[in-house]
Amino acid sequence: MATLTTRRSASRVPAPPAWLTGAGALVALLGLLPIAYLLILAAGSDESAIALALRDRTLGVLARTLVLAATVTTASVLVALPLAWLTTRSDLPGRRWWGVLSVLPLVVPSYVGGYAVVAAFGPRGTLQSLLEPLGITRLPELYGFPGAALALTLFSFPYIVLSVRGALLRLDPAYEEVSRSLGRGPWRTFWTVTIPQLRPAIAAGALLVALYSLADFGAVSLLQFDSFTRAIYVQYRASFDPTLAAVLALMLVTCTGGVLLAESRLRGRARYDRAGAGAARPPATVSLGAWRWLALAFCSVVVGLSVVMPVGTIAFWLIRGVSAGEPLNLVWDATLNSVLASALAAVLAVLASIPVAVLAVRHRNWVGVLIERATYAGFALPGIVIGLAFVFVAARFLPAIYQTLPLLLLAYLVRFAPEAVGVTRASLLQVSPRIEEVARTLGRRPGAVLREVTLPIIRPGLIAGGALVFLTAMKELPTTILLAPTGFDTLAVRIWSATSEGFFARAAAPALLMVIVAAFSLTVVLRRERDR
Amino acid sequence: MTATVERPSVTMPQMSDPSDAPQLAFRTLALTKRFGDVTAVDGVDLDVRRGEFLAVLGPSGCGKTTLLRLVAGFERPDGGGIEVGGRVVAGPRRHLPPEERRIGMVFQESALFPHLDVAGNIGFGLARRDRQRRIAELVALVGLAGLQRRMPHELSGGQQQRVALARALAPHPALILLDEPFSSLDATLRSQLRGDVREILRSAGATTLFVTHDQGEALEISDRVAVMRAGRIEQVSTPDELYLRPVNRFVAGFVGEANLLPGEVRHGEVQTLVGRFRAGHGALADGVRAEVLLRPEQLHMLQVDRLSSAPRPESVLTVVRRVFHGSEVHHVLRSPTGFEFEVATPSSATIEVGTRVIAHARAREVPVYPLDAE
Ligand SMILES: Nc1ncnc2c1ncn2[C@@H]1O[C@H](COP(=O)(O)OP(=O)(O)OP(=O)(O)O)[C@@H](O)[C@H]1O
Ligand SMILES: [Mg+2]
Numbered sequence: 001m002a003t004l005t006t007r008r009s010a011s012r013v014p015a016p017p018a019w020l021t022g023a024g025a026l027v028a029l030l031g032l033l034p035i036a037y038l039l040i041l042a043a044g045s046d047e048s049a050i051a052l053a054l055r056d057r058t059l060g061v062l063a064r065t066l067v068l069a070a071t072v073t074t075a076s077v078l079v080a081l082p083l084a085w086l087t088t089r090s091d092l093p094g095r096r097w098w099g100v101l102s103v104l105p106l107v108v109p110s111y112v113g114g115y116a117v118v119a120a121f122g123p124r125g126t127l128q129s130l131l132e133p134l135g136i137t138r139l140p141e142l143y144g145f146p147g148a149a150l151a152l153t154l155f156s157f158p159y160i161v162l163s164v165r166g167a168l169l170r171l172d173p174a175y176e177e178v179s180r181s182l183g184r185g186p187w188r189t190f191w192t193v194t195i196p197q198l199r200p201a202i203a204a205g206a207l208l209v210a211l212y213s214l215a216d217f218g219a220v221s222l223l224q225f226d227s228f229t230r231a232i233y234v235q236y237r238a239s240f241d242p243t244l245a246a247v248l249a250l251m252l253v254t255c256t257g258g259v260l261l262a263e264s265r266l267r268g269r270a271r272y273d274r275a276g277a278g279a280a281r282p283p284a285t286v287s288l289g290a291w292r293w294l295a296l297a298f299c300s301v302v303v304g305l306s307v308v309m310p311v312g313t314i315a316f317w318l319i320r321g322v323s324a325g326e327p328l329n330l331v332w333d334a335t336l337n338s339v340l341a342s343a344l345a346a347v348l349a350v351l352a353s354i355p356v357a358v359l360a361v362r363h364r365n366w367v368g369v370l371i372e373r374a375t376y377a378g379f380a381l382p383g384i385v386i387g388l389a390f391v392f393v394a395a396r397f398l399p400a401i402y403q404t405l406p407l408l409l410l411a412y413l414v415r416f417a418p419e420a421v422g423v424t425r426a427s428l429l430q431v432s433p434r435i436e437e438v439a440r441t442l443g444r445r446p447g448a449v450l451r452e453v454t455l456p457i458i459r460p461g462l463i464a465g466g467a468l469v470f471l472t473a474m475k476e477l478p479t480t481i482l483l484a485p486t487g488f489d490t491l492a493v494r495i496w497s498a499t500s501e502g503f504f505a506r507a508a509a510p511a512l513l514m515v516i517v518a519a520f521s522l523t524v525v526l527r528r529e530r531d532r
Numbered sequence: 533m534t535a536t537v538e539r540p541s542v543t544m545p546q547m548s549d550p551s552d553a554p555q556l557a558f559r560t561l562a563l564t565k566r567f568g569d570v571t572a573v574d575g576v577d578l579d580v581r582r583g584e585f586l587a588v589l590g591p592s593g594c595g596k597t598t599l600l601r602l603v604a605g606f607e608r609p610d611g612g613g614i615e616v617g618g619r620v621v622a623g624p625r626r627h628l629p630p631e632e633r634r635i636g637m638v639f640q641e642s643a644l645f646p647h648l649d650v651a652g653n654i655g656f657g658l659a660r661r662d663r664q665r666r667i668a669e670l671v672a673l674v675g676l677a678g679l680q681r682r683m684p685h686e687l688s689g690g691q692q693q694r695v696a697l698a699r700a701l702a703p704h705p706a707l708i709l710l711d712e713p714f715s716s717l718d719a720t721l722r723s724q725l726r727g728d729v730r731e732i733l734r735s736a737g738a739t740t741l742f743v744t745h746d747q748g749e750a751l752e753i754s755d756r757v758a759v760m761r762a763g764r765i766e767q768v769s770t771p772d773e774l775y776l777r778p779v780n781r782f783v784a785g786f787v788g789e790a791n792l793l794p795g796e797v798r799h800g801e802v803q804t805l806v807g808r809f810r811a812g813h814g815a816l817a818d819g820v821r822a823e824v825l826l827r828p829e830q831l832h833m834l835q836v837d838r839l840s841s842a843p844r845p846e847s848v849l850t851v852v853r854r855v856f857h858g859s860e861v862h863h864v865l866r867s868p869t870g871f872e873f874e875v876a877t878p879s880s881a882t883i884e885v886g887t888r889v890i891a892h893a894r895a896r897e898v899p900v901y902p903l904d905a906e
Contacts, residue, residue: 459647
């Protein structure tokens with residue numbers, strides 16, 4: 001299949017129908033709207049935007065943000081790599097369970113994770129109350145960098161676990177066997193043969209973690225670390241002049257764009273993991289021997305911190321809240337709102353992904369490539385930036401839809417379309433163009449081919465993409481707090497308003513529901529990983 | 533006939549005869565397609581009679597797939613035109629989309645719709661009206677009765693290709709295009725399926741354009757074969773004509789095993805290592821260098837030891853290698869000047885390596901190709 005798609009290059013692409021290009025262009029333009037508006041804002045400021053950007057305070061924010069992202073990414077790789085390997089290639093006892101547990105942290109939104117970190121390790125937190133009898137009354141300072149780095153690492157490393165594990169499973173064991181037969185021991189083979197083949201997967205996962213930590217708003221705010229997102233939010237709240245916020249946002253976008261570019265450079269030189277589609281021989285399992293106690297301890301610590309701790313914290317505060325008479329009934333309306341908004345966002349994002357992916361895969365001329373790239377711009381746009389841009393645009397030009405559900409959904413669409421495009425595109429690449437051509441010879445127009453052949457074939461991919469968008473939209477905080485209609489409280493908004501004011505008990509019930517709904521959609525996303 | 537001169541396509545005269553026009557299912561005229569600098573299809577004239585099975589045979593990259601894609605409507609020609617069933621489907625100012633051409637297509641990969649079962653695949657191109665009846669008919673025709681409810685991944689490679697063929701035949705297309713449909717199958721299955729497919733197409737009365745780079749396949753099942761090279765059609769003939777009288781050295785070498793023995797024309801005859809052959813029509817003047825086509829089975833050997841008189845030394849050959857082909861053995865002979873060619877004998881009459889022999893041709897009228905003509 002791979003050779004097929006690469007051979008039909010350049011001029012063998014048929015011209016796309018006009019409606020397809022139109023739909024794709026619309027999605028792309030929507031994706032470019034936020035940046036365009038922020039640029040206009042920044043350009044129109046009294047003080048020069050460059051001077052604003054070069055102020056000491058701004059440069060400090062820049063440095064802090066980059067250091068945080070680098071630390072979180074490195075730490076995540078160090079945690080994820082052994083986990084991925086242990087859960088795919090070793091005889092770790094309970095391997096499958098550890099495998100599930102190691103991606104579960106993905107259902108914990110960063111602001112819930114941040115809240116759990118504060119509740120567990122903060123002043124007057126669980127750990128301290130446990131240590132108090134031993135005479136320890138002061139813990140190292142948690143707020144600021146250490147807490148933010150810890151929280152972000154704990155809840156984003158699974159992105160790397162997922163991508164590396166996928167690569168490990170697809171890896172052709174023949175390479176390692178050849179290396180062993182040429183006289184290299186298992187350890188040298190691992191470093192010289194396995195790791196180099198994993199590099200693209202590590203890069204892809206690290207990209208997601210880096211983007212996650214650059215864009216995160218919830219954890220850094222709760223842990224009071226002044227990175228870009230928090231600075232932007234504070235700036236926006238503090239003054240009516242949007243210029244500085246816009247400049248900060250553009251600087252943040254430059255960072256995320258730079259990370260994206262760096263990763264695509266790395267990936268450009270990568271190739272397919274397995275030579276043919278041939279029978280997927282499962283790689284040999286490595287026996288850990290006595291090391292398995294160390295491995296078990298490692299897994300336990302990671303899972304303890306990233307799964308047990310947040311769930312335990314939520315449960316602790318939930319019980320405490322209920323026993324103190326905290327009302328539970330209020331949560332249901334927020335759950336409903338969350339599910340409604342996320343489900344609509346998922347449907348919209350998947351629908352929007354179809355023309356973009358079809359243009360990029362089947363009609364790969366410059367228009368198709370341009371549209372695809374423009375849509376991917378959304379990846380570089382943190383939620384706070386998109387939210388802010390839509391607030392400004394709506395307040396200025398479309399006051400009628402300011403603070404309505406459609407505007408929120410539009411912002412979600414820009415934020416999450418890239419995720420959906422990624423999955424749709426990958427599914428589409430697995431469908432041979434010959435299948436669509438056969439349908440044409442059997443009397444179907446391009447639109448009918450899409451409806452009757454292509455979409456039904458890639459339906460599992462569309463569902464997985466939708467579930468992914470649903471999951472992330474559920475967790476999305478900054479876009480939601482900036483754009484949710486008044487009175488339209490989602491779980492994210494509830495948790496945020498409770499935790500940011502220190503009402504941990506009140507945050508527990510929505511956090512629990514959030515985690516449950518998110519876990520459910522994660523299983524849908526992961527089912528696809530297994531099917532491949 | 534010797535020294536065949538390049539002729540236009542055999543059926544050309546019929547095209548101008550109106551009474552035969554309805555007989556013609558398909559034709560191309562000066563069809564041309566370029567990709568940048570590469571002219572993938574270069575002025576191709578082809579025609580196929582109704583019910584005929586025509587193979588397009590050529591080496592990899594000669595433009596076979598491009599030709600089929602032009603006919604099917606997936607590519608726009610840069611020149612020339614295409615007629616299907618008397619209707620112009622592509623030409624200057626006209627380009628019918630694939631869905632309006634009434635052409636069935638079968639690819640190398642079966643390209644079955646993975647989300648539809650066998651019946652769903654076969655019925656895809658059918659109108660609702662007598663869909664069920666036609667599906668049943670075709671399932672029986674391709675010998676898959678009882679498998680209607682199977683999904684594509686539950687079928688073997690050969691079964692998948694049968695379904696793909698049934699799917700293409702179902703809407704009664706004016707023309708069926710097959711692009712190397714057997715090449716993804718293993719050898720035994722391939723030769724069995726190729727016979728079956730031919731039979732199915734014959735009983736369906738389908739007109740077929742079949743593309744392959746496997747000459748055995750083309751010769752075995754086609755009514756006529758068009759040999760293609762670098763975008764051009766070199767010859768269109770029946771399989772035996774093609775084998776016995778290829779129009780040039782390329783076709784000779786591509787179809788079957790060919791010995792091209794060099795020689796010089798003298799008195800209207802070409803003198804070679806293995807004897808003299810008529811230079812045909814007296815077209816070749818004395819002194820012209822030429823090559824004579826002799827198939828391995830047209831030659832036979834005599835052992836020098838057993839000859840009554842000593843042969844001329846320059847015609848004594850040595851057996852340097854033997855290649856076993858089952859019923860036949862091919863002997864590679866080397867002349868004193870180092871020229872090598874092959875002679876076939878029945879396996880029972882093989883001669884040891886190292887034996888000195890002389891070779892003779894059984895035929896005297898064989899194709900002759902002047903060396904400076906090409
Ligand atoms: N989209 C394209 N862009 C550029 N060149 C192309 C394209 N498609 C085909 N070609 C070129 O046109 C020529 C003919 O290609 P085609 O695929 O028709 O060959 P083929 O005879 O079917 O070969 P094979 O037996 O390998 O399938 C080749 O030189 C090929 O490289
Ligand atoms: Mg081909």
